[in-house]
Amino acid sequence: xxxAVNFRLIFHMCGWVALFLAGAMxxxxxxxLVLEDGTWPAFAKSAGVVAALAALGLAxxxxxxxxxxxxxxxxxxxxx
Numbered sequence: 001x002x003x004a005v006n007f008r009l010i011f012h013m014c015g016w017v018a019l020f021l022a023g024a025m026x027x028x029x030x031x032x033l034v035l036e037d038g039t040w041p042a043f044a045k046s047a048g049v050v051a052a053l054a055a056l057g058l059a060x061x062x063x064x065x066x067x068x069x070x071x072x073x074x075x076x077x078x079x080x
Contacts, residue, residue: 005077008061009068013078015057022051 025047032040061068070078 006068006071006074009070009074010061010078011057012061013070015054015060018050018054018057022047022054025050 025043029040029043029047032038032043
């Protein structure tokens with residue numbers, strides 16, 4: 001019985017979540033540009049940092065993610 005957590009798979013899945021969040025962080029850029037309030041660089045930089053971290057997470061588990069099966073222990077670690 002293997003009780004180990006598959007960290008590569010968890011990093012890969014967290015990368016997908018972070019990539020979605022980076023895309024959501026780009027949504028306020030459009031109104032900030034339209035209103036010309038000068039806050040768009042903060043949103044763009046934050047989304048860029050999150051996207052870079054997401055890329056690291058996706059790259060960490062890319063080779064293993066297609067063949068790995070997520071178990072309940074991995075899902076609990078992902079949600080935690």
